[in-house]
Amino acid sequence: MHQPPPAPQILNSLTPEENTRCRHGLYFQDGQRRVDYVLTYPVKKPGSSRSRRHTSLLTDNAFARSLRRARGPAPAPGPRPSPEDPEAGSPGHGMDCHEDDKRSRREEFEGHLTDMGLELEKDEDVYEVKNGSSVVEKINTFIHKVTEPLHPNVEENRTQSLKHLSYPFSREKQHLKCSSLSCPPGITSLLGSGVYLAAYPLHDLMYEEWASYSVFYKYQPISLIRKYFGEKIGLYFAWLGVYTQMLIPASLVGVIVFLYGCVTVDDDIPSMEICDVRKNFTMCPLCDRVCSYWNLSSACATARASHLFDNPATVFFSIFMALWAAMFMEHWKRRQMRLNYEWDLTGFEEEEDHPRAEYEFRVLQKTLKKEHKSQKAEKEKLTCKDRFPAYMTNIVMMLLMIGVTFAIVFGVILYRISTKAALHMSSNPTTRSNVRLTVKATAAIINLVVILILDEVYGAVARWLTVLEVPKTDGSFEERLIFKTFILKFVNAFTPIIYIAFFRGRLGGRPGSYLYVFESYRMEECASGGCLMELCIQLSITMLGKQLIQNNLFEIGVPKLKKLIRYIKSKRASFQEEEREKRLQRYETDYFLEPYAGLTPEYMEMIIQFGFVTLFVASFPLAPLFALLNNIIEIRLDAKKFVAELRRPVAARAKDIGIWYNILRGVAKVAVIVNAFVISFTSDFIPRLVYQYMYSPDGSMHGFVNHTLSYFNVSHFQNGTQPIEPLYLGYQVEICRYKDYREPPWSSTPYEISKEFWTVLAVRLAFVIVFQNVVMWMSDIVDWLIPDIPKDISLQIHKEKILMVDLFMKEEQGKLHVLDSLVSAAAKEHGGRNSHSPLARSRSIPHTYSNNY
């Protein structure tokens, strides 16, 4: 029965000696039975101001962590030591129930556990809960499978061929028997009330075949992940795998589109015209006074770069990506169905969640309050009225947070405008020539940093707001939290980008009538290549920055750091109690790991990335490639994190990825509209089309640049805004040009919006309608053509159901047969007695069964 302990790589940041020592902690004292689950609680030694070493350590952090996902409002509003504070002394202090009460409740709970056939072992002040022998066998076969040096994919195939017929186990019956008032308390409520400090199973294995960068090209061993971490986490990794796989064709096409741009850049007539110095378009100054007139040919490089992202192929690419998103959804639905089948979840239905401890506490409070008044102790619920203050706080805070995001974006705009103005005024010519680059780079970095900081803040705010709401069940808590976090993080990530795509350069006014912010700063314009280039830069910086810093640095670095700190602390503490040092058990070293805090951050990260991949793909065809590169690392990184940096999560069942699927659908829907607007309003696609088919004298693009530039008579500048160096270009300028569709100064309505503007606008809007509807209907058709359940799986499910019915029938018939033979035997021996015996009654049962199936 005894298995060789697995390689001690989990604790690779601890010293090897400790690893060797703590291996024993995987087993009970007899070295035979494995530890499945750990419960911790504090025991105060009489006369000591702190609880004992190990326990006290477990106490401080484990308690705070275990509450991190389940924290409710403070039971009493008065000031008391917060349980989150790791140095607040013995945590039992602040709780409402006394130490004696806790001990008795603990004993009762453990008594129930032993009654149910679990084996407990007390280690100093820690119990170990142990399942029966069948689990050992399961783990054995499991370890056996993992150590086989097989390709994970092969392993999965083999598993599939050995599919067992099964029916989901359900605990519904137990719940029925125990109404929530008379029910003995479960572990969640015991944790909630502080009777136990933490509850977690132990890490006992990791995967070389999975959590390693060296196997990045392999499929993930999904069925193993599922066995080790449970269906919920298995589904996350399966989803991540499908997403990453689907990114391969998307990034391929994206690269081809980008290359098409590179190849055709020399044939692009508009950028040729811009670069042509002979054309000599004298442009109006970009800022008041200090800037002078400039020649359009100086924007040649930008114009050529713009073409890389702004060519007809990007229109095709956005349509492709919209269909790709629809395809991805369908593919995932099918994969999920297949996994459900393979994991025997087809018959499984999610159980009704039990109310959270915080919710029950609030209800109890309410009931007690009512009892004081009306003397009757009915079962109460939290009504809308009870929750009204929380809802109001939620709405106000959400709006406030979104307002903060907008304010910060505006702040960055102000920074850009003012810095640009200041740098333009600088006497240093090098500074002046680098103005644009300096300002752009610093602004983008500021934006990124702000996004990163606000992301953390918003995560905390969303959690706080959800706790305020006191949702009834864990499921409801998670959904509400995800919804809020998603909205805040989404707004945070995309507001600056939306500003650049749709507002920048449109609010600036025209020469002679610019829009001024705070009466001194002119609103910024886009570079002459169009705003698409700037959008592209902003997108790539945000996306790459978020991925590199947030995902990799934060996700791996911070838990490691925390582990180290906790380890150092424990080291320091252990010097005082030397004798315990020798017996550092595996369950003790696992304590240094971060507790598992749910999959929300992982999903959230990927959904935001999905947003980058789909929302503005028209302006940045390389986004799928970046996402793909990131995800190849991300899978292994998450794997490492789950195996080595977190306490092993309790396996949880799930049939699907829940609310995330709806969010994905929502993002994909929004993406269609956003891309339609990016193509028609941010890119030059529509103006070019209109010029070519309505205004061009010869049907070619020649003369397009001239057509997009309006005329301005420099004598119409407002006083004090004329350039101080009017002869900068070496000649006297009377008419300068600016990018807009307005009437020339010599028209009867000078500087009015021209007919061309309205024509282009109408075509732009028509394009949006056509694009949105065509793509929407195409997605719907894709949705409709691809069946949700793969054909072979639906056949298999059908077959299995028939087999199951057959099996039941046969067993019933077998029993009936046995009964029959017994009855006839009994009749032979005690003739005539069987007419009213229990046997006769029981014989009718099989008939009922055969009718029911």
Place this chain on the structure above:
Amino acid sequence: MHQPPPAPQILNSLTPEENTRCRHGLYFQDGQRRVDYVLTYPVKKPGSSRSRRHTSLLTDNAFARSLRRARGPAPAPGPRPSPEDPEAGSPGHGMDCHEDDKRSRREEFEGHLTDMGLELEKDEDVYEVKNGSSVVEKINTFIHKVTEPLHPNVEENRTQSLKHLSYPFSREKQHLKCSSLSCPPGITSLLGSGVYLAAYPLHDLMYEEWASYSVFYKYQPISLIRKYFGEKIGLYFAWLGVYTQMLIPASLVGVIVFLYGCVTVDDDIPSMEICDVRKNFTMCPLCDRVCSYWNLSSACATARASHLFDNPATVFFSIFMALWAAMFMEHWKRRQMRLNYEWDLTGFEEEEDHPRAEYEFRVLQKTLKKEHKSQKAEKEKLTCKDRFPAYMTNIVMMLLMIGVTFAIVFGVILYRISTKAALHMSSNPTTRSNVRLTVKATAAIINLVVILILDEVYGAVARWLTVLEVPKTDGSFEERLIFKTFILKFVNAFTPIIYIAFFRGRLGGRPGSYLYVFESYRMEECASGGCLMELCIQLSITMLGKQLIQNNLFEIGVPKLKKLIRYIKSKRASFQEEEREKRLQRYETDYFLEPYAGLTPEYMEMIIQFGFVTLFVASFPLAPLFALLNNIIEIRLDAKKFVAELRRPVAARAKDIGIWYNILRGVAKVAVIVNAFVISFTSDFIPRLVYQYMYSPDGSMHGFVNHTLSYFNVSHFQNGTQPIEPLYLGYQVEICRYKDYREPPWSSTPYEISKEFWTVLAVRLAFVIVFQNVVMWMSDIVDWLIPDIPKDISLQIHKEKILMVDLFMKEEQGKLHVLDSLVSAAAKEHGGRNSHSPLARSRSIPHTYSNNY
């Protein structure tokens, strides 16, 4: 056991004597056992050229009917007497299998039936198949319930309170045992090969509480309908009920919107301006030569009428109706769920359909062909290659049919143009003044007649095309048929309306440069009030006409007529065989009824109506009211039809309304876009808005009419198109006006499209985008806010599942207990012998069970 026979109202068109006589037909010869099902086949009397009276009658029509839904391609391509031809003589002639073979197959089949416990009775040449006694009991309780003079709603409530715990019966096991090669032939394939001529159960009851116009205000007794006709028809009537109920608020709001138009018509500035004779807008002639200039004030009445349907309230109403449609879907989903629960369908899954006889025949043909070549008799399927010709025919025919629709619409346009021109030339002044009315009325009636005729043609074409495809199962056949029929009928119903809404008046050109059809007829324009008025007229005529003629006349009249014809024929035949007349049985009179041909026509009618209610609701707010009035009658009319005019359909199970739900969703989606376009392009809503906020000097609507009319210099008329009576208005006209946004003759680009046109167009398109997206997201939110499963139902389902598990467990434990006592008893008597007995083995079974649940 014997029940009093129900009142003989089913055959209310037959004479009372016959009714009395045929009551006996409901029972077997013993008068005790009820007839459940009838099988008919022809028996040839030696020496007679026709088969015997009763059978021959059953033969001719019953055979044709039973094949109507299941007809495949002719087994052999050569010419042979068609079985559909009622006078083609003995129908056995043309079939491939001989009379002897048929008889033996019949005998085999009936032998199987008797083996299964069914009771048969032969009546001359007809067998009656009879179920066991439990069915009689069921029918008794059922009759008991119906005759109770209760409000149907109360009845349903009572039924609900007595909900039984149940689990769906499944025949899957039987199918498993009988692979389709070795399987004895089922009734479908026997029907298909002509061994039997028809198979139907008998009508044995009708409902005063339902199929009567006097109870139109009552809820339908849905649970009774379900018990009598089965779930599928029950769901149809439930759906129809929900739809009708939902139409009540819609028609209320529609009437309010219409009344708002009536009340505000006197405050409408544009129509005031049109009616103001002092404004004196001289309009350009409406046709070449014979028409002259006219004064806009003569269109005063039309303008005022237009306002009834073209006011800001209609915008609100279209948004309301879009949300209404979303709400209706959600409401139906919930109702369906509730019915599923009440009818114990929650656990029911639709069984795999068996292949249709026609499909199997084709496969057999293919196999035989292959056998000739390769000598192996594998099980074949029809591949895409086999079906390719059918698919091509399908596509070509569908396009052709749609082309025919377009051609006919164009033909009606030509009729309108040419008639108008001809009537204008008439010398009779009365004719000339009534031109518009005459042309409009006749054109609309022609349109309606064409739609009605084509509807019948398209129904037949769709059926023919689907038969060509040889779909594998009945389900697939039905879906394909519905899809094709829907597309054809939808195009047929809405093409003329779409032409009027979006194309009419936009293709006419401008004065001096009109568009001519066949070089002589000028394309038609809309009346001065805008096309909305004409759209409204066309809509109401089509909708009302379709409802009155198609639904009521065809649906009730035609079956009655057919019944009468069949009855007269049988009368004539019976004169020759007098002796049989006395014993006209119920199953014989039921033969005069139409066979049940599926719910497709009923649903189709309602879906097209749903299209009228949602698609163009912006132009016709009274559509929901008309639909409501129609449906109140329709429910009872359908009920009467099902009870009295059709043979009682075989009860079929269904969990939902199938493909119809998807079609409804599709129509609702299209409706949003169509309404957006109707509001922005057909109505004057956007031009008014633009005038008021962009061009009006004082922000009011004064001057709007002048703004929408362009100028035309009459000297620019093409030669020969000038009016022959230029002084018709009594003064010399130099400049006439026409409705368009074009440059005036004195501009530098005369008659070019003006800036105003582009401005209005841009705003129109922007409105479409905003409207579509706002309504779409609002619908999505409605969809998301309303849970698909009502809370109480989901709780109930959960509870029932627990109860079911409990029940199983208890029964298992009971059995275990019995076994235990037996084992111990056996052990006592034969000590030591039980260690290897079957008893010991069977004891392990209950454990398996408890793990599985």
